[in-house]
Amino acid sequence: MTSGREKGGIHSGGQPGLSQPAHGVYNPPLPAGKPIGPGRVWRFLSMEIAVLVKQVPDTAEVKIDPKTGTLIREGVEGVVNPEDLNAVEAALVLKARHGGCVTVLTMGPPQAREALLETLAMGADRAVHLTDKAFAGADTLATSYTLGKAVEKLGPFDLVICGRQAIDGDTAQIGPQVAEYLGIPQATYVQEIEIRDGVLRAVRRLDAGTETIETPLPALVTVLGSLNSPRLPTVPGIIDACSSKDRLSVMNAADIGARAEKTGLRGSPTVVWKTETPKSERRCEMLKGSPAVQAQALAAILKKRNLS
Amino acid sequence: MLSFDLTEDQEILRKSVRDFAEKEVAPVAAKLDEEEKFDLDLVRKMGDMGFFGPFVSEEYGGTNVGYVSYIIIVEELARVDGSTAATVAAGNSLGIGPIFYFGSEDQKRRFLPALCEGKRIAGFGLTEPNAGSDAGGSQTTAAFKDGRWTINGSKIFITNASSDLTSVVTVQTVTGRKPDGRPEYSCFLLPAGTPGFTRKKMTGKLMWRSSDTAELYFEDCRIGEDAMLGSRGAGFHQMLKTLDGGRLSIAAMGLGGAQGAYEAALKYARERKQFGMPICKFQAIAFKLADMAVEIEAARNLLYKACWLKDSGKPFAMEAAMAKLYCSEVFGRVAREAVQIHGGYGLMKEYAVERFFRDQKLLEIGEGTSEVQRIVISRAIGC
Ligand SMILES: Cc1cc2nc3c(=O)[nH]c(=O)nc-3n(C[C@H](O)[C@H](O)[C@H](O)COP(=O)(O)OP(=O)(O)OC[C@H]3O[C@@H](n4cnc5c(N)ncnc54)[C@H](O)[C@@H]3O)c2cc1C
Ligand SMILES: Cc1cc2nc3c(=O)[nH]c(=O)nc-3n(C[C@H](O)[C@H](O)[C@H](O)COP(=O)(O)OP(=O)(O)OC[C@H]3O[C@@H](n4cnc5c(N)ncnc54)[C@H](O)[C@@H]3O)c2cc1C
Secondary structure, eight states: OTTTTTTTOOOOOTTSSSSTTTTTTOOSOOOOOBOOSTTBBOSSSSSEEEEEEEEEOOSSSOOOTTTTSSSSOOTTOOOEOOOHHHHHHHHHHHHHOOEEEEEEEEEOOOGGHHHHHHHHHHHHHHEEEEEOOGTOOOOOOHHHHHHHHHHHHHHOSSEEEEOOOTTTTOOOOOOHHHHHTTTTEEEEEEEEEEEEEEEEEEEESSSSSSSEEEESSEEEEEEGGOOOOOOOOOOOHHHHHHHOOSEEEETTTHHHHHHGGGGGTOOOOOOOOOOOOOOOOOOOOOOOOOOHHHHHHHHHHHHTTTTO | OOOOOOOOHHHHHHHHHHIIIIIIIHHHHHHHHHTTTTOOOHHHHHHHHHHHHTTTOOOGTTTOHHHHHHHHHHHHHHTTHHHHHHHHIIIIIIIHHHHHHHHHHHHHHHHHHHHTTTEEEEEEEEEBBBBBSSSGGGGOOOEEEEEEEHHEEEEHHTTSSSTTTTEEEEEEEEEEOOOOOOEEEEEEEEETTTTTEEEEEOOOOSSOOOEEEEEEEEEEEEEGGGEESTTTTHHHHHHHHHHHHHHHHHHHHHHHHHHHHHHHHHHHHOOOOOOTTGGSHHHHHHHHHHHHHHHHHHHHHHHHHHHHHHHTTTTHHHHHHHHHHHHHHHHHHHHHHHHHHHHHGGSTTSSHHHHHHHOOOHHTTTOHHHHHHHHHHHHHTTT
């Protein structure tokens, strides 16, 4: 850890030109790493990394209860959201390079514990299971509030890593919202990460091409599946994760200092009106006449539908 | 209360091995089979995953996770590829097993760590050209003179014994006659490279084509007294014990293979359309799939029960023979029907069921044929 660092402490004074951390997230002074090698090559000797993972149903096709319009989760095996495994892998790689500690957090029902054990088996140092009846029915706002509170409580962290998007909820909102809540810079859709001299360099994938950005730490990134290929838990890793009592802890709303009315269904302004699988209907129309007539008819149709 | 729940670590283990099999094995399995190539890198990767030494204590580099976990590893590999599962099953039950259960402290320290890491692999040489089911008919001899043993004879069909990774082979020999005139059997640990010990890869197999199978020759192969496994005369007992454990892993190969072939058949039957509908809608096909599901469920329960008996320190030999026999034969029926459901495509190498169909046959022959299992069971029930 960089010198003078206090666990859980609230620090003032951030980087010039950056939004001030609103919720006591540690914003480090200029990197105080030990010089390595000749010249001005500096690097952190230690990084505190938080990874947010979600347990999702292991199925390509999420089923919706036609009556309530909510997801049917019973009887479907839970897995770690695929891109969250990339997030864990990224954290483990950074830890291997810079040293430090990887903490995995999830908010979810009791069975989400298995997702955390899996990340511990991959090599995460500790895992925190945020579970409370009050958390149930959360929309993305309430989810980000809860996760943000937990990150604050467990921090300070240099870096928070999320998956880009959960395969069930699919909003891709949690990462950005947690970053906003914490008041730290964010980089989304990241396919390459590097940290040097306390500066995070991220290559973001855009619709056409990529964008490389730099930001000081602490920061939050959401990562893509193409970032890396997540390691699989080994047999000794699994045994270690499942037998150690102190690497996984459980916390409720009170433990993280979350206000009940801001979590779960109560804290969710979103009202699900209706959920449906879009039906794609195709109509086939045969054009008649000579090739020239058909071409004219086709052009007219395309024009009418604003497709030309 | 009776419980069929696996532990948390076993659930995660299954998922992890399945992911490994799908990512690392499935893409190369058909090619390795076609080329009859024993892939040393794949063995090392499986070593890194911790697939070797599941019943070996940590002090020798094992993971000590027990037989249920071991069987899950083999089952999930066999769900994707028989040869790869064979390397792990034989590497553990036949290679590591005898050294761990019967070896001296020195032998264990010398061989086990590298074997458990998957950096080396070991074989178990019992079968001879003239001694198969009748393992007592062994003609390989070891004679003691001036503080050294001299071994002469040969072995055939020995898994994991010819590759560059092979560090040692356990070899059963006749070391003399007992007072009652019957042969006395003793086993030796023969390091690869011992003068007079030649290993030859066998090719042209129908099945397990990317598993390493060897012929071994001993011509005045001289070794010290410390190469003996356990005590003189303990060989036959060691062999029987080794095969009891080995049957569980062969059964796991049957179960996993059946699961893989069944899943492939189910998927195909739901996708393939004839007469305007998926073929799984024809009752003739649907009932085949229903029967497969039933038999696989029964096979899994039988095998897991046998593993549970072993992990609980209870007698398990008869149940191991039952599981080996049943799982192998279930795989036979499932593989045959899986090919049938695939129609002509099931006969083509492009479809995995073609390989499953071939790989299955070994399971009714290796480590005691189905006939031999029935002999073991019929004796156990008092015939
Ligand atoms: C209109 C609407 C209706 C919904 N209805 C329901 C419903 O009825 N029932 C229901 O269960 N859910 C419902 N949800 C989903 C629920 O709100 C989200 O699952 C949750 O807020 C996370 O959002 P997401 O799944 O879209 O995650 P994303 O924003 O897509 O996830 C991005 C990343 O954020 C992190 N992350 C996301 N969730 C968590 C978490 N819980 N713990 C730790 N990290 C996390 C992960 O790193 C993930 O990769 C609904 C969402 C919306 C928008
Ligand atoms: C790919 C492969 C890998 C192998 N790996 C190993 C290994 O690692 N180590 C090792 O030691 N061996 C290994 N084996 C050998 C295997 O265990 C033997 O092939 C098996 O035990 C059968 O022996 P056999 O081939 O000599 O057949 P035989 O014993 O000659 O049997 C021929 C037939 O006669 C039947 N039969 C024999 N005796 C009786 C009886 N009393 N009653 C009824 N029927 C009977 C058999 O069931 C069989 O149907 C391997 C074999 C193969 C093909």
